[in-house]
Amino acid sequence: MNVGHHIEILRREFPILHQKIRGNELVYLDNAATSQKPEAVTASILEYYNQYNSNVHRGAHFLANMATARMEESREVVRSFVVAQSIEEIIFTQGTTDGINLVAYAWGNEHLKEGDEILIATSEHHANIVPWQELCKKTKSILKVIPLQADGSWQENFTEFVGDKTKLVAVGWVSNATGVVHPIREIIKAARKVGAKILIDAAQAVCHFPINVQELDCDWLVFSGHKVFGPTGIGVLYGKKATLESMHVYRTGGEMIDRVSFSGTTFNQLPFKFEAGTPHIEGIIALAEALRWLTNIGWDLIQEIEQSQKVWMQDVINSFHELHWIGMAKERVALFSFVHPTIHAGDIGTLLDQQGIAIRTGHHCTQPLWESMQLPGSARASLSLYNTEQEIMVFKKALAKSLKMLS
Ligand SMILES: Cc1ncc(COP(=O)(O)O)c(C=O)c1O
Structure with missing residues (x-):
C-alpha cells in the first residue's frame, strides 16, 4: 500500500x-495549533458520559470504581507512551502551559536563588518564557537565551550557554513557529555535566516522533493532549520520581492531601500530590485513547x-x-x-x-x-x-x- x-x-x-x-x-x-480528533477519541468521551460518569478515587460504588479504573489505566497508557519508569511519574495537567507553571512554582520557588541561571532559547513559545520570567523576578535568578541562526536553528555554540550557574535548562523540542527540531540530546548532555535540571517542552514533538524519557534523561517533559489527537484541557507532566519528590505542592485542596486537620495538613503520595481537585476524567481517558490510536498506526x-x-x-x-x-x-x-x-x-x-x-x-x-x-x-x-x-x-x-x- x-x-x-x-x-x-x-x-x-x-x-x-x-x-x-x-x-x-x-x-x-x-495542526500545530490543535489537531483534529479521530472517532475513537470522541467515542471514548461519549462512552464515559453515557455509561460510567462518576467521580474518581472515592470508590463507594460500581461506577466510581469503573471511572477510577479507566482513569488509572489511562495513566499507564501515558507511562508506556513516554516510557517512564513508573506511573508515579505521570501527572495530569491542563496542558503544556499548566505543566510548565507547575514546575516553575513547585520546583523553581524552592530551588533557585539570586544569580542562578535558567537557560531557554529564542525559539520558545511564550508558555516556556513567561513562567520563567516571573520566577526570575521572585528569586532574582537570571534568564539566559540561546540565539538563533538565520535558518531558525539554535546558534551552533549553544552548549556554551550552559555554565556553572545554570540550574535549569528549559527548551522546546520542536518550534511551533518554524518547525525546526532542536538538538535536545546535546543540550541535555551539557546540562547534566553541570548538574542542572532539564525540562523539555514536547508540545510540538509529541505527534512527530516517539518519546523515551529514560533515554532522554530529562527531569520533566510536558505536552498537551489536544496537539496529539486528544481533547483540550488535558496535558501531561512527566517528572523523574526523585525530582518530583523534591518539589513542594502546587495547587492545593481535595485529592492531593493525605490528612487534613486544623493543626496541619499532610500531602498525598505521587502522582496525586500534584493533582488537586476533581480531575478532567473524560479528558484523561480520551487522551489515552488518542495515544493508543497513534501507537497503533x-x-x-x-x-x-x-x-x-x-x-x-x-x-x-x-x-x-x-x-x-x-x-x-x-x-x-x-x-x-x-x-x-x-x-x-x-x-x-x-x-x-x-x-x-x-x-x-x-x-x-x-x-x-x-x-x-x-x-x-x-x-x-x-x-x-x-x-x-x-x-x-x-x-x-x-x-x-x-x-x-x-x-
Ligand atoms: C511549543 C509549544 N509550547 C507550549 C504550547 C502551549 O500549549 P497549550 O496552549 O496547550 O498549553 C504550545 C502551543 O501552541 C506550543 O506549540
Missing part, C-alpha cells in the same frame, strides 16, 4: 475533515507519511520565489512558515480561508523569535497524518490565487 492510500484510510476516521467550508472542501493545515508509518508530505510541500516552496520560507533548517517537521515582502500574512490567511483552507497567521505565541528575525510574524501551514498530496496541491493553487489578488 502506498503512503497516499494509508493517509486516505486514516482520514476516514476524522468526520470533521469531510465537510465544505464556504463551498470548498475543507483543507485543515492548522506505528512510528514507521507516521514518519513515512511525514517524509512524503515534506517532499510534496517542497514543490510548493519551490514554486513561490517571492515568499521567504522561515526555519528551513535540515532537521524539521512538516510545518511551513512563510512571509511575503509586501503582503500581510493576515490577508493571505483570510483569502485562503475563503477558499476553505485553514492556516494560522500572526506571531504564534513566539514574539521574541519574530523580534530576533525582525519580522512581524508569519503565515503557517502545519500538516498532520491526514493531509493528502491533493490537499497540498489545492493549497498551492489557492496560495497562488491569493497572492495574485493581493499583489
Whole structure:
C-alpha cells in the first residue's frame, strides 16, 4: 500500500475533515495549533458520559470504581507512551502551559536563588518564557537565551550557554513557529555535566516522533493532549520520581492531601500530590485513547507519511520565489512558515480561508523569535497524518490565487 492510500484510510476516521467550508472542501493545515480528533477519541468521551460518569478515587460504588479504573489505566497508557519508569511519574495537567507553571512554582520557588541561571532559547513559545520570567523576578535568578541562526536553528555554540550557574535548562523540542527540531540530546548532555535540571517542552514533538524519557534523561517533559489527537484541557507532566519528590505542592485542596486537620495538613503520595481537585476524567481517558490510536498506526508509518508530505510541500516552496520560507533548517517537521515582502500574512490567511483552507497567521505565541528575525510574524501551514498530496496541491493553487489578488 502506498503512503497516499494509508493517509486516505486514516482520514476516514476524522468526520470533521469531510465537510465544505464556504463551498470548498475543507483543507485543515492548522495542526500545530490543535489537531483534529479521530472517532475513537470522541467515542471514548461519549462512552464515559453515557455509561460510567462518576467521580474518581472515592470508590463507594460500581461506577466510581469503573471511572477510577479507566482513569488509572489511562495513566499507564501515558507511562508506556513516554516510557517512564513508573506511573508515579505521570501527572495530569491542563496542558503544556499548566505543566510548565507547575514546575516553575513547585520546583523553581524552592530551588533557585539570586544569580542562578535558567537557560531557554529564542525559539520558545511564550508558555516556556513567561513562567520563567516571573520566577526570575521572585528569586532574582537570571534568564539566559540561546540565539538563533538565520535558518531558525539554535546558534551552533549553544552548549556554551550552559555554565556553572545554570540550574535549569528549559527548551522546546520542536518550534511551533518554524518547525525546526532542536538538538535536545546535546543540550541535555551539557546540562547534566553541570548538574542542572532539564525540562523539555514536547508540545510540538509529541505527534512527530516517539518519546523515551529514560533515554532522554530529562527531569520533566510536558505536552498537551489536544496537539496529539486528544481533547483540550488535558496535558501531561512527566517528572523523574526523585525530582518530583523534591518539589513542594502546587495547587492545593481535595485529592492531593493525605490528612487534613486544623493543626496541619499532610500531602498525598505521587502522582496525586500534584493533582488537586476533581480531575478532567473524560479528558484523561480520551487522551489515552488518542495515544493508543497513534501507537497503533506505528512510528514507521507516521514518519513515512511525514517524509512524503515534506517532499510534496517542497514543490510548493519551490514554486513561490517571492515568499521567504522561515526555519528551513535540515532537521524539521512538516510545518511551513512563510512571509511575503509586501503582503500581510493576515490577508493571505483570510483569502485562503475563503477558499476553505485553514492556516494560522500572526506571531504564534513566539514574539521574541519574530523580534530576533525582525519580522512581524508569519503565515503557517502545519500538516498532520491526514493531509493528502491533493490537499497540498489545492493549497498551492489557492496560495497562488491569493497572492495574485493581493499583489
Ligand atoms: C511549543 C509549544 N509550547 C507550549 C504550547 C502551549 O500549549 P497549550 O496552549 O496547550 O498549553 C504550545 C502551543 O501552541 C506550543 O506549540
